[in-house]
Amino acid sequence: MTNDEKWFEKKIDRREFLKKAGIGGAGLALGVSGASAFFTNKVKEEKNFADGDEEISFYGSHQAGITTPMQKNVYFVVLDLHSTDRAEVIQMFKNWTDYSSKLVDGELVKKDGSNALLPPSDTGETVGLNPYRLTLTFGVSISFLKKMGLEKKRPQAFREFPPFPKEQLQDKYTGGDIVIQACADDEQVAFHAVRNLVRKARNTVTMKWSQSGFAAIGDRLATPRNLFGFKDGTANVTKEKDFEQVVWCDSNDWMRDGSYMAVRRIQMFLETWDRTNLQEQENTFGRYKDSGAPFGKKHEFDEVELELLPVDSHVRLAKEVNKPIYRRSYSYSDGIDERTGQFDSGLLFLSFQKDPDSFVKVLTNLGAQDKMNEYVTHIGSGLFACFAGIKKGEYIGQKLFE
Structure with missing residues (x-):
């Protein structure tokens, strides 16, 4: 899966998470421990999504920054x-x-090396x-x-x-x-x-x-x-x-x-x-x-x-x-x-x-x-x-x- 496809999949996952977060029985359907892990991971993903702290590899079959969803x-x-x-x-x-x-x-x-007299x-x-x-x-x-x-x-x-x-x-x-x-x-x-x-x-x-x-x-x-x-x-x-x-x-x-x-x-x-x-x-x-x-x-x-x-x-x-x-x-x-x-x-x-x-x-x-x-x-x-x-x-x- 390419970086771009992962982006679109993440967007769908994000919407699904928001839906599940609003459903009272979601935890019961997943089981208590399963629900906890699910929401913990999703909250982490949401934080990364909000903070911009997501991985975009420099390496790949195509250069990033072309079909990558636009940055600000x-x-x-x-x-x-x-x-x-x-x-x-x-x-x-x-x-x-x-x-x-x-x-x-x-x-x-x-x-930097140990010589502080050189530019960083x-x-x-x-x-x-x-x-x-x-x-x-x-x-x-x-x-x-x-x-x-x-x-x-x-x-x-x-x-x-x-x-x-x-x-x-x-x-x-x-x-x-x-x-x-x-x-x-x-x-x-x-x-x-x-x-x-x-x-x-x-x-x-x-x-x-x-x-x-x-x-x-x-x-x-x-x-x-x-x-x-x-x-x-x-x-x-x-x-x-x-x-x-x-x-x-x-x-x-x-x-x-x-x-x-x-x-x-x-x-x-x-x-x-x-x-x-x-x-x-x-x-x-x-x-x-x-x-x-x-x-x-x-x-x-x-x-x-x-x-x-x-x-x-x-x-x-x-x-x-x-x-x-x-x-x-x-x-x-x-x-x-x-x-x-x-x-x-x-x-x-x-x-x-x-x-x-x-x-x-x-x-x-x-x-x-x-x-x-x-x-x-x-x-x-x-x-x-x-x-x-x-x-x-x-x-x-x-x-x-x-």
């Missing part, structure tokens, strides 16, 4: 290679593997905290392959994005060689992980851009809302068999069991949106704001009927191409835009798909018609190949270098 926070960083020495880059990935396996378990990256091995800001479901996800870009002389290993599906209508990309938020996505239910835990990984690799990489983000998650399996107040990610698949069809690569190369990460930094004009009436907001999405249901339906996950949606609505245009992607986006708020005096806020759009062409087709169909264009601008972009999962004894990206 992300710290996302894009890096450029400072060195292209093969041995040095491989050692960096080996070091990151060692560090990552400890970070997700809530351990220090390295214990771990920066220390998470001492006393649990891992808060920390996941670390790594990927590389086409430019990484070129710089490392590995372009012959570039999968056919791994192609640069074409220009998209209405985008206004800024160089500082575009490109880069390596991506690290750290997600956790505590923002300091996520930042600490990236800080220590970058610190360890300072001779090999430099930071290009980074973004912290947050997701409005109450129930962990509920769809979070973006800063426009609408649910974001309703159409995501949830079952492992569907992940195989949508997310995980099945090519016979180093990307098998990996996934392609599409990144868009989207600036949202909140002040303009906040002056827009509710009907127009719902027409922009093609969904009801409160329930998340598509037009003409009552519930969030009801089937979308395209003919019931405005022709320029975001959902209709995205659905028309019938190319599912797996969204995992986070909101951001970076203070005030000095030029306009308005919020510098938006969406760190992240999606995973087995073929980047699915994302290209969706964004191309949205094109200039999408009514959402009145309220957003795409200012950052990137495409990264996220490696398959790491087995114990292996290092991140090992199959690429073999």
